[in-house]
Amino acid sequence: MKFKVNGHEVFASTGGRPFDKKKPLIIFVHGSGLTHMTWVLQTRYFAFHGYNSLAVDLPGHGLSSGASLKSIEEMADWVSDVIDAVGHKEASLVGHSQGCLVTVECTSRYPNKIKTLSLMGGAGAIPMNPELLSLAENNDPKAVDLMMDWAHGPAGHFGGHPVPGLYHINTGTMLAKSRTIQNTLGVDFRACDNYKNGFEAAKTIKCPTLSILATDDKMCPVKEGKKLASLIDGSQVDIIDNCGHMMLLEEADRVLTVLKKFITTNYPPLSS
Amino acid sequence: MSDKKKELKPNTYKFDTLSLHAGYQPHKNAGSRQVPIYQTTSYLFDDVDHAAALFNLERGGHIYSRISNPTVGVLEERVASLEGGTAALATSSGMSAIFLTVMTLCEAGDHLVVSSQLYGGTVNLFRLTLPKFGIKCTFVKPRDTEGFKKAIQKNTKGIFGELVGNPGNEIMNMPEIAKIAHDAGIPLMVDATYQTPYLCKPFEHGADIVIHSLTKWMAGHGSSMAGILVEGGKFDWMQNDKFPTMTKPYEGYHGLSFAEEFGPTAFTMKARAEGMRDFGPCLSPQNAWNVLQGIETLSVRMKKHCSNAEEMVKYLSKHESVAWVSHPSVPDHPDHELAKKLLPNGRGSMIAFGIKGGKDAGVAFINNVKLASHLANVGDTRTLVIHPASGTHSQMDEATLKFAGLSHDMIRLSVGIEDIDDIKNDFEIGFRAARKPRLVSNQ
Numbered sequence: 108m109k110f111k112v113n114g115h116e117v118f119a120s121t122g123g124r125p126f127d128k129k130k131p132l133i134i135f136v137h138g139s140g141l142t143h144m145t146w147v148l149q150t151r152y153f154a155f156h157g158y159n160s161l162a163v164d165l166p167g168h169g170l171s172s173g174a175s176l177k178s179i180e181e182m183a184d185w186v187s188d189v190i191d192a193v194g195h196k197e198a199s200l201v202g203h204s205q206g207c208l209v210t211v212e213c214t215s216r217y218p219n220k221i222k223t224l225s226l227m228g229g230a231g232a233i234p235m236n237p238e239l240l241s242l243a244e245n246n247d248p249k250a251v252d253l254m255m256d257w258a259h260g261p262a263g264h265f266g267g268h269p270v271p272g273l274y275h276i277n278t279g280t281m282l283a284k285s286r287t288i289q290n291t292l293g294v295d296f297r298a299c300d301n302y303k304n305g306f307e308a309a310k311t312i313k314c315p316t317l318s319i320l321a322t323d324d325k326m327c328p329v330k331e332g333k334k335l336a337s338l339i340d341g342s343q344v345d346i347i348d349n350c351g352h353m354m355l356l357e358e359a360d361r362v363l364t365v366l367k368k369f370i371t372t373n374y375p376p377l378s379s
Numbered sequence: 380m381s382d383k384k385k386e387l388k389p390n391t392y393k394f395d396t397l398s399l400h401a402g403y404q405p406h407k408n409a410g411s412r413q414v415p416i417y418q419t420t421s422y423l424f425d426d427v428d429h430a431a432a433l434f435n436l437e438r439g440g441h442i443y444s445r446i447s448n449p450t451v452g453v454l455e456e457r458v459a460s461l462e463g464g465t466a467a468l469a470t471s472s473g474m475s476a477i478f479l480t481v482m483t484l485c486e487a488g489d490h491l492v493v494s495s496q497l498y499g500g501t502v503n504l505f506r507l508t509l510p511k512f513g514i515k516c517t518f519v520k521p522r523d524t525e526g527f528k529k530a531i532q533k534n535t536k537g538i539f540g541e542l543v544g545n546p547g548n549e550i551m552n553m554p555e556i557a558k559i560a561h562d563a564g565i566p567l568m569v570d571a572t573y574q575t576p577y578l579c580k581p582f583e584h585g586a587d588i589v590i591h592s593l594t595k596w597m598a599g600h601g602s603s604m605a606g607i608l609v610e611g612g613k614f615d616w617m618q619n620d621k622f623p624t625m626t627k628p629y630e631g632y633h634g635l636s637f638a639e640e641f642g643p644t645a646f647t648m649k650a651r652a653e654g655m656r657d658f659g660p661c662l663s664p665q666n667a668w669n670v671l672q673g674i675e676t677l678s679v680r681m682k683k684h685c686s687n688a689e690e691m692v693k694y695l696s697k698h699e700s701v702a703w704v705s706h707p708s709v710p711d712h713p714d715h716e717l718a719k720k721l722l723p724n725g726r727g728s729m730i731a732f733g734i735k736g737g738k739d740a741g742v743a744f745i746n747n748v749k750l751a752s753h754l755a756n757v758g759d760t761r762t763l764v765i766h767p768a769s770g771t772h773s774q775m776d777e778a779t780l781k782f783a784g785l786s787h788d789m790i791r792l793s794v795g796i797e798d799i800d801d802i803k804n805d806f807e808i809g810f811r812a813a814r815k816p817r818l819v820s821n822q
Contacts (some may be wrong), residue, residue, distance in 0.1 A: 118639075120639060120640060122437075122640075123435070123436070123632070123633055123634065123635045123636075123640060124633070124634075125634070142642065144640075144641065144642045144643070147640060147641065148437075148438055148439060151435065151436060151437040151438075151640075152432060152437040152438060154437075155431070155432070155435050155437055169642075170617070170639075236387070238387050239387065242387075249387075249389070252389040252391070253387055253388075253389050255389070255391065256389040256390050256391050262404050262406070264391060264392060265392075265400050265401060265402070265403060265404050266401050266402040266403070266404075266456040266457075266460060267402065267403065267404040267407060267456070268439065268456060269438065269439030269440065270439035270644075270648075271439065271441065271447035271448075271449075271451070271452035271455060271651070272447070272452060272455035272456065272459065272466045272467050272468050272469075272647055272651065273439075273456070273459070273465065273466045273644050273647070274401070274402070274456050274459040274460045274464065274465060274466065274467075276391055276460075277459065277460065277463060277464060277465045277612065278465040278466065278612065278643055278644055281465050281612035281613065281642075281643035282642065282643060285642070285643070349406065359438065359439060360438060360439070360440075363438060
């Protein structure tokens with residue numbers, strides 16, 4: 108569906124079901140340079156099970172218009188604006204990678220609006236490799252190739268996509284190259300590198316929180332994810348073996364099972 | 380010790396490694412080093428919720444082997460990885476892959492622009508069968524790049540061609556024709572069976588959908604029929620209103636928009652969800668496994684195919700019984716320079732040549748070679764020969780033969796990987812017979 112936030116058109120996948128204001132809202136926030144499509148193996152399930160599932164394209168990404176937002180703080184405010192724009196008063200947030208920084212900051216800023224927080228491949232800070240940052244800011248496609256290499260675990264490099272016939276790494280590459288690299292990945296990487304408030308924001312979070320981490324995640328290693336989780340009262344942690352940073356594709360079923368249990372328990376669906 | 384900073388390089392697997400490993404994780408298959416053959420029609424659901432989730436495309440997995448199968452899935456991922464594509468869908472033959480591609484793209488009332496130099500079966504599909512479904516085609520000679528542009532109509536939904544035409548070895552100027560297609564907001568579909576991804580990756584030259592008959596070089600062993608369509612993932616289905624079945628809510632899946640939900644894999648998802656469900660040209664797991672065995676040695680075989688082909692070109696070019704030789708490696712081939720650009724790893728192993736003495740000489744040659752096999756296939760590890768005018772293209776009338784660039788003296792040669800001297804010696808037997816066709820036929 109499309110709607111406007113701050114005058115710019117926003118695209119969000121509803122998981123193949125019509126948006127229904129009566130249902131509780133879950134917002135999925137993608138990682139650096141990517142789009143709503145990374146969530147396809149999670150969003151559709153919730154859409155068919157009593158939720159409004161909104162996998163957003165951040166401004167300037169995927170099918171959303173406008174320029175990419177330059178800071179994690181701006182993105183956090185934007186997510187709050189999305190909740191308002193679709194006529195809801197509250198939401199459950201799910202973030203991946205950079206999306207974790209955004210949702211942590213958003214939850215800290217708008218504690219009354221955010222009912223649960225789910226973090227995948229998250230950390231309190233994501234400092235960027237300077238060379239990777241430079242490549243992305245200079246529109247070099249090698250930045251995407253490096254990201255796809257580092258983002259997939261050793262097993263993920265062989266493929267084995269849960270959807271028959273799809274090849275992880277090439278699909279991710281196409282998503283990251285679907286818009287101008289320097290305007291998406293470049294801006295996002297700089298925003299991640301600049302963001303320093305993650306650990307402080309985490310300390311203020313009181314809503315139920317889940318962290319899903321992966322043993323072979325090179326981009327946000329388990330120890331970083333655990334460090335963030337330790338700062339959030341009562342945070343649950345689930346660690347997936349033999350999996351890299353792109354856990355929502357590499358181990359989509361495992362992620363969905365854990366996420367489903369957490370969200371349905373803490374933020375129940377509208378019963379049919 | 381150098382203090383020079385090490386340059387960052389992606390360490391994703393390269394072609395030869397992907398040929399052996401892509402699409403398969405042993406630890407998820409009881410540690411089986413070889414890809415298991417899942418010889419089953421159907422798959423247990425965990426519960427009713429799981430079943431519904433699979434049918435609604437909420438999660439990945441298998442329901443019924445007409446739609447997908449784990450062994451076939453490995454093959455699909457492997458070919459997608461080798462082509463640089465986002466997704467692939469394997470079918471029971473190359474022809475069914477073409478048919479499924481067209482039926483995923485088009486509806487009754489649509490139009491396609493099609494290269495005239497195609498395998499005879501493909502010509503008949505576009506010329507005679509698709510019009511029965513209300514899909515019309517305009518044929519354009521592959522070298523007539525501007526002709527492709529002129530043939531595009533308001534209802535044109537795509538351009539289709541073989542990268543190297545069968546059997547005349549005419550090469551489409553893929554980058555230019557891709558630009559023409561994209562300027563018109565339509566995809567370019569390329570049958571790259573003759574090249575395999577080892578010789579050419581059409582996505583790097585602008586193609587949007589690549590089709591293979593896996594029966595040929597990809598498998599190599601000539602034991603199994605199989606086809607595949609591969610999606611490049613770059614084509615924007617939402618850029619115009621030409622593809623409503625990709626972009627608008629689809630009644631068959633609860634109002635799903637394939638383009639919105641699946642983006643760079645939308646075409647394959649639709650081809651599987653709709654095409655395999657409704658037409659059902661599924662590949663058997665045994666045949667998928669057989670093709671996988673061939674793909675493991677693809678680069679090794681293609682090098683030998685190409686080196687043998689270049690040797691045969693030299694041999695035939697000098698031979699007293701040969702009137703002409705067509706192969707992109709020949710300097711005076713009209714597409715020699717284009718071939719260097721599009722086929723940097725080798726120009727392929729398909730040779731067309733004219734035998735002196737016309738049709739009778741051709742028949743005598745075919746009937747007398749002993750090592751080369753006379754059959755209706757190409758891309759086997761064994762050397763194959765056929766006389767197209769009386770074989771693969773025999774269902775065409777005289778005018779169509781001429782338009783397809785075929786002559787009665789043409790012999791199509793698919794060079795195998797046998798010892799090159801043995802192939803040449805066998806051809807000498809054929810040529811001797813061709814020079815004295817009556818004498819030999821009376822023996």
